[in-house]
Amino acid sequence: MRSIKRNDKVKRALCTGLLLVSTFLAGCAVQKVSLPESEKIEPVELYVLAASSLSDVLSEVEAAYQTYAPEIELNFSFDASGTLARQIEEGAPADVFISAAMKQMNSLSQVGLVEAESVIKLLKNQIVLIQPKGYTPRLSGFEDVISEQVEMIAVGNENVPVGDYTKTLYERLGLWEEVLGKANLATSVRQVLDWVATENVDCGVVYQTDAAIEERVEVVAIADPLSTDEVIYPAGVIADSLHKQAAKDFLTFLKSKEANTLFEKYGFTPYSNQTENK
Template sequence: MVTAVSMLAVLIACGQTESKSEKETGEKNEGKKPVTELTVLAAASMTDAMQEIGEAYQETHENIEITYQFDSSGTLKTQIEEGAPADIFISAATKQMDELVQGELVAKDSVFPWLENKVVLIVPKDSEDGPDSFEDAAKEEVPMIAIGNEDVPVGQYTQTIYQNLGLLENIQAKANLASNVRQVLDWVATGNAPCGVVYATDAQIEENVKVVCEAPKGSCDPVIYPAGMVSASKEKEASAEFLEYLKTEAVSEILEAYGFTPYQS
């Protein structure tokens, strides 16, 4: 009998302890904000910088969880048009953003020019007989050039550059078209293409390529990256806060470390 009573007392005590623990846990959880998930669709050239920016943001916003989708701006634009879940869009050109704004798929008053980049010609790091300029890359002795396709901003910049140089047909005849700028970078870095056109920031993170030169002055429009909120976002307040964060000095320092230039009007 004594043993049974003792066991009963222990069980009651355990039950009280568990109830107290559950109560304390509940009280703690009441003080925490629920996790908010933000889906950011960003140009492939933003991959490394955006991941660092997101990590820095989440250090001071523990209730925010950021999910990224990196690809060509044209592909991401199509995803938004087809209704893919998204809160924020960052494009490598104004064209895709403007078209989404016109279609009311991105909130016009949320869009701002965020940063700038440069278009460069690259060759494999150990290349000794590659082209020395954009003009050289169009010559017959260069068998191939890797460029983005017409849906990719870097491909559109490339076409504009060579059209203005009067050499577009030369390039089109031997172009190896990539689905995004990182694919161009990979082809040149692995030696599968003797040269390619990418952004300066992409070349900066790849040790197996070297920059030959920047695009000739005046051959293409400034490379401006706009950012904005997707109209269908279910987290508008959190999205607006994140977009404001992108304008801070702390973010500018991260961007500059990756070779981007914060936009200045």
């Protein structure tokens, strides 16, 4: 009888021990599953609407940004700044807007579609007159486009910032009406560049950065800073953005030394690092 009681005690002890071990292991299993989930960073997709003249450099900026914020996916849409501003007005999904002129950014800020306090002056550029490479007769200045040797000049239309800069330049020269009479109006600065590169026009007005990436054109004149408005590229956060902090972090990166190096590589001049309130 005693041996039977002893065996019962042993069995009960073994069962109790096994139960405690099972409970402990179950707790460990729960911890192993839940802990990584609590630390996981949710991916964020940012929609960036940017001027077409930025398409080349922003592809490199995107790659550089991935090393800083791998959880952020940048989704770019490039077009004329006026077209992009209209898309924002119509409710297109967007988190960041980068324009090739202050005009579009200011108009969106004034009606509350861009957070005014987020707007920064990001880059500067220059206006240049270009011709097909090796084209004759060769022009020497902006005034030459009204001569008989030029039958057609490509300029941006009223929705394209480069078109506004071109109009201002020729209005100050007192030549706008004559230029307009032989102008072929483009929907983007890249279209102006393409028309000149393919010799569909005699000359065109683009940004210096665009001329630098096209081997089939050459710059014949650079606009005097006093002859047109300063070419400024502002950037801002869309008021309806679902990821405002991520959008602001991206703007901060655009002002970084690494981003500035990339912008300079493509011929842009970084603006001051001071955030501007509009």
